[in-house]
Amino acid sequence: MKRLVISLIAIFAVCMSAKLHAAPVIKIDGSSTVYPITEAVAEEFQKIEKGKTKVTVGISGTGGGFKKFCSGETDISDASRPIKPSEVDLCKKNSIEYIELPVAYDGLAVMINPKNNWVDYLTVKELKKMWEPAAQGKITKWNQIRANWPDKEMHLFGAGVDSGTFDYFTEAINGKGGASRGDFTASEDDNVLVQGIATDTLALGFFGVAYYEHNKDRLKLVPIDDENDTNGKGPILPEYENVVKGTYQPLARPIFIYVNKKSADKPEVKRFVEFYMKEGDKLSKEVGYIALPDKAYTLGLSRFEKRLAGSVFGGHGATVGVKIEDLLQKEGK
Amino acid sequence: MSYRGFQKIKEWFIEKALFLSALFSVFITIGILSVLIFETLEFFKVVSIVDFLTDTQWTPLFSEKHFGILPLFAGTFVTTIIAMAVSLPVGVITAIYLSEYASNKVRIFIKPILEILAAVPTVVYGYFALLFVTPLLQKLIPDMSGFNSLAPGIVMGIMIIPIIASLSEDAMHAVPMSLREGALALGATRFQVALKVVLPAALSGIAASFILGISRAVGETMIVAIAAGQQPRLTLNPLVPIETVTAYIVQVSLGDTPTGTIEYSTIFAAGMSLFAVTFVLNIVSYWLKKRFREEYE
Numbered sequence: 001m002k003r004l005v006i007s008l009i010a011i012f013a014v015c016m017s018a019k020l021h022a023a024p025v026i027k028i029d030g031s032s033t034v035y036p037i038t039e040a041v042a043e044e045f046q047k048i049e050k051g052k053t054k055v056t057v058g059i060s061g062t063g064g065g066f067k068k069f070c071s072g073e074t075d076i077s078d079a080s081r082p083i084k085p086s087e088v089d090l091c092k093k094n095s096i097e098y099i100e101l102p103v104a105y106d107g108l109a110v111m112i113n114p115k116n117n118w119v120d121y122l123t124v125k126e127l128k129k130m131w132e133p134a135a136q137g138k139i140t141k142w143n144q145i146r147a148n149w150p151d152k153e154m155h156l157f158g159a160g161v162d163s164g165t166f167d168y169f170t171e172a173i174n175g176k177g178g179a180s181r182g183d184f185t186a187s188e189d190d191n192v193l194v195q196g197i198a199t200d201t202l203a204l205g206f207f208g209v210a211y212y213e214h215n216k217d218r219l220k221l222v223p224i225d226d227e228n229d230t231n232g233k234g235p236i237l238p239e240y241e242n243v244v245k246g247t248y249q250p251l252a253r254p255i256f257i258y259v260n261k262k263s264a265d266k267p268e269v270k271r272f273v274e275f276y277m278k279e280g281d282k283l284s285k286e287v288g289y290i291a292l293p294d295k296a297y298t299l300g301l302s303r304f305e306k307r308l309a310g311s312v313f314g315g316h317g318a319t320v321g322v323k324i325e326d327l328l329q330k331e332g333k
Numbered sequence: 334m335s336y337r338g339f340q341k342i343k344e345w346f347i348e349k350a351l352f353l354s355a356l357f358s359v360f361i362t363i364g365i366l367s368v369l370i371f372e373t374l375e376f377f378k379v380v381s382i383v384d385f386l387t388d389t390q391w392t393p394l395f396s397e398k399h400f401g402i403l404p405l406f407a408g409t410f411v412t413t414i415i416a417m418a419v420s421l422p423v424g425v426i427t428a429i430y431l432s433e434y435a436s437n438k439v440r441i442f443i444k445p446i447l448e449i450l451a452a453v454p455t456v457v458y459g460y461f462a463l464l465f466v467t468p469l470l471q472k473l474i475p476d477m478s479g480f481n482s483l484a485p486g487i488v489m490g491i492m493i494i495p496i497i498a499s500l501s502e503d504a505m506h507a508v509p510m511s512l513r514e515g516a517l518a519l520g521a522t523r524f525q526v527a528l529k530v531v532l533p534a535a536l537s538g539i540a541a542s543f544i545l546g547i548s549r550a551v552g553e554t555m556i557v558a559i560a561a562g563q564q565p566r567l568t569l570n571p572l573v574p575i576e577t578v579t580a581y582i583v584q585v586s587l588g589d590t591p592t593g594t595i596e597y598s599t600i601f602a603a604g605m606s607l608f609a610v611t612f613v614l615n616i617v618s619y620w621l622k623k624r625f626r627e628e629y630e
Contacts, residue, residue, distance in 0.1 A: 133397050137390065155478055155574060161394045182392025182399070185480065185564040185574050188587075196562070196574070199467065199479020 023051060024268045029058035030065025030078030031164050032190050033208035034255050036287040037104055038078050041276050044283065048275070053268040061188045062164030063087075066258075070096055075263035076273075079256045080106065080164030080208070084177070084317025097261035097309040101300040102327055103276065104284035104291055107238030108169055108251040109209040110222040115201040118142065118149045121223040121235030124173060124250065130156070130204070132174045136181035142202070156184035157193045157205030164255075164318070169206055171318040172250040194219065209238045213288030226250060243290045246323035253320075254292075254327050261309050277301040292324065299331040369608060372601030379595050385602065391565040393599045394585075400599065402606055404565035408575035409607075412486040412557055413550040415571060419490025420546055424497025425532075425539060431498070432505035433527040444499075451495035459559030462488040467560065480562030480574035489556050493546045500545065504538020505531050541621040548614040552607065554579040578607045 028038055035057060042055035060068065062079045069077035070090040082100070083091075091098060110127070112119050126145050129135060142149040159165035161178070166186070171177040187193055190211045197203040198218035212219055223235035232247030242248040257276065263269045277300050281291040312330040313319050322330075377385070380400045388401025427447070431440055466484040471477050508531050516530045517523075532539070562574025563584055576584070582600045590596045 133395075136392070136397070152476070153573065176396075178396045180395060182390070182395035182397065183564060183566060185562050186394070187563055192563075195463070196479050199471070200574075201476065202478065 023054045024266070025054045025056060026076065026263075026269055026272055027056055027074040028076040028078060028257075029060050029068050029074045031062040031080040031255070032059040032188055033062075033080040033106060033159075033163070033165050033210070034078035034103065034257065035059050036210050037255075037280065037284045037289060038076075038257065038276075040283040040287050041272075041279060044279060045272055045275050049268075049271075053272070055272065059188060061160055061162035062167070063162040064188070066090070069098070069258060069260065070094055072096055072260070075260050075266070075269050077258040079258055081168045081253065081318040082256065082313035083258065083311050083315055084167070085315055088311075088315040098258045098311075099261060099264060099304055099307060099309055100311045101257050101259065101273070101277070101304060102254045102292060102296060102331065103257055103280050103300075104255055104289040105243055105324060106253060106255050106289055107209040107243045107248050108165060108172075108206055108253065109212050109238050110204065110206050110224060110251070111197055111212060111219045112204050112222055113197055113199075113201045114218065114220045116203075116220065119204070119222055121225055123225045123227055123235075125227070127173045127224070128175075130154070131158075131170070131180055133179050133181055136183050139181075152202055155196075155200050155203045156181075157196045157203055158184050158186055159190070159193070159207055160186045160188035163188055165207060168253055168318040168320070169251070172320045177318045210288035224248070224251060240290055244324060246325075249323075250320050252323075253318075254322055254324075255289075259304065261307055264304065264307060273304055274301065277304065293328065296324075296328055296331060299328070303331070366608075369601055369605045372598055373605040376595070376598035376602040379598070380602075389567050391581075393596050394590075398595075400602075402578070402603065404567040405576060405578045405581050405603060406606070407567050407569065408482065408557070408561065408565065408577040409551055409579070411482045411569055411571055411575065412489060412553075412561060412577055413547060415483060415486025416489035416493055416550040416553075417543070417547060419487050420493035420497050421543055423490075424494045424542070424546070425501050427494065427498040428501035428505055428539075429527050429532070432502050433523065433531060447495045447498055450491065453492070455492065455553065455555035456559070458488050458492055459485070459556040462556055462560035474572060477572040478562070478574050480560065480564075481572050482557075482561050482575050483571040485556045485560040486571065488560070489550055489553055492553070492556070493549055496549060497539075497542045497546050500542030501535065501539045504535035504542070507538070508534045537621045537624050541618045544614050544618040544621065548611040548618070551614070552579060552611055554583060558583045578603050582607075 028042070039057050042057055046053065046055055057078075058065070062081055065074070065077040065079065066083060066087040067090070068074045070087055071094055083098070110122060129145060130139060139145070140153060141151060142154050143151045145154070158180075159169065166180070167177045170180045174180060185193070185196055190207045193205050193207050194211055194215050197205045198215065212221060221237055223237045225235040226249055231249050232242065236242050236248050238248045238251065243252045246252070259269070259273055264273065277297045280297055281294065284291045385400055385402055387403070388399050389403055390399035390401050391404045392399045431443065435443065462484040466488055467477070467479060467481065470484055477483070512530055512534060513526050516526045521529070557577045558580040561577060561580060563576050563580060564574045565576045565581065566573065568575065582603055585596065585600045
């Protein structure tokens with residue numbers, strides 16, 4: 001009995017001391033598209049901090065992330081599109097101010113199964129025909145898109161409705177953020193989509209190009225033609241050059257992190273964001289994204305240091321056709 | 334206080350404690366049911382029950398909303414049919430073997446193995462369907478999707494075999510020996526006895542196990558959530574991605590659907606419909622089992 005009491009006291013003491021010395025936790029949630037970068041930054045950061053700080057990164061999608069961010073549950077939100085009006089209102093209601101920092105550029109890739117030998121390219125119009133709300137239940141076969149394609153069912157996969165990728169894709173292709181057919185496999189988890197397309201010869205889907213980089217042998221990229229020769233002629237692949245030059249339009253976009261202004265005053269969050277801006281360039285390349293020019297990170301850092309709150313996109317949500325130079329200009333103001 | 338009086342009070346407390354424990358599950362059931370009913374009523378304030386039962390599209394998460402439960406039930410229906418097509422024959426044949434043919438040694442060996450099958454976590458079955466059974470089937474049917482109802486249906490059937498086998502075996506075991514002896518004395522072969530005497534006599538028990546298996550298949554979540562896809566589709570084609578009622582509930586519960594919205598209420602309406610189906614199935618199974626008991630006691 002005595003021994004039991006002593007051991008209980010010992011356990012209690014250990015627990016207490018652990019609690020006293022518990023490392024501060026930086027809570028991050030949001031877009032699964034931004035996740036690979038943030039996770040890479042978080043890993044490096046935790047190595048440097050040597051256990052002093054913990055970072056948790058979730059993937060609820062941009063929308064899901066903002067819901068948590070604007071109710072004060074998280075310090076930083078990953079976003080694959082700028083904040084949108086309903087989220088601006090929610091943040092305002094809970095008096096949460098945010099600093100918007102672009103972290104990289106991403107091509108939104110349209111993908112098919114490697115065994116699919118009929119799709120050589122797609123135009124934006126064809127994509128619209130596939131994905132617009134009116135297509136629901138009607139456009140179900142490949143030969144409805146182009147007559148010489150097979151008379152076989154088309155299996156569509158796409159980012160979930162809570163994701164910024166979905167908002168951006170529908171805005172860019174269908175002309176209205178969130179407007180889409182509903183009869184496709186929708187998931188916030190891009191790995192589910194990779195699995196779906198990689199195992200289905202009749203599949204087509206879209207998600208951030210970084211997930212393609214990690215599954216090159218299981219997926220095939222589709223070049224996209226926006227039929228606007230002023231930004232590159234013919235079908236274009238989401239390759240580095242094309243995204244940087246702004247010819248892979250309309251499916252290239254900047255991605256962001258949003259930092260809670262109050263959290264920014266916590267020393268560990270400050271250190272994390274500074275580290276992010278410093279290493280973002282290298283790490284975003286490493287995980288398959290297109291890094292922004294150095295200037296963008298310096299501008300971001302200075303915005304952060306000045307604690308400039310708000311979005312340079314005016315809180316309108318997904319904004320199509322923002323090229324890197326436009327972004328720099330906006331950030332520089 | 335006398336010793337007797339103390340004992341009496343003690344007995345009283347014990348009895349009440351036992352009674353409360355028994356009541357506990359009743360309360361929980363009532364609690365769950367009332368939450369389900371309350372939230373479902375909220376849902377039907379917005380969506381008409383006719384739309385819910387007859388609309389052929391289910392897209393509550395999209396901007397153009399449709400609330401037809403049929404596509405989800407079509408998914409549940411197809412996976413359940415496939416599962417039962419696998420588990421009923423295999424389960425009943427296993428039961429016949431165990432009850433009529435197997436020597437005691439073999440029985441002692443096979444029964445625990447069957448029970449291990451029931452102890453495999455369903456998430457493991459899910460990945461087994463997605464990463465092993467589907468690629469295997471795709472070699473035979475190249476046009477089959479990576480997410481489909483066939484593979485999870487088959488795997489679900491494997492999961493249900495122990496339920497059917499063990500309940501059917503109990504039912505066959507309960508058939509009086511005199512029936513078998515009578516048939517054998519008339520010159521019937523062992524196979525004839527099993528098929529024409531034991532099987533019909535145990536039929537109500539087998540039917541009960543079958544229905545219990547169905548309600549298990551209808552309610553199964555993890556396997557279909559992993560391997561069947563997430564696309565509500567009104568189809569009986571087992572080769573394309575579908576979504577079952579349970580998988581939809583998982584999808585919404587995992588996402589970030591805010592509470593109090595109509596999207597959120599959909600999972601309660603879906604859950605309520607599912608509950609109604611399994612409830613009816615369980616009652617039928619109970620009724621069948623009771624009938625079967627009356628015959629030999």
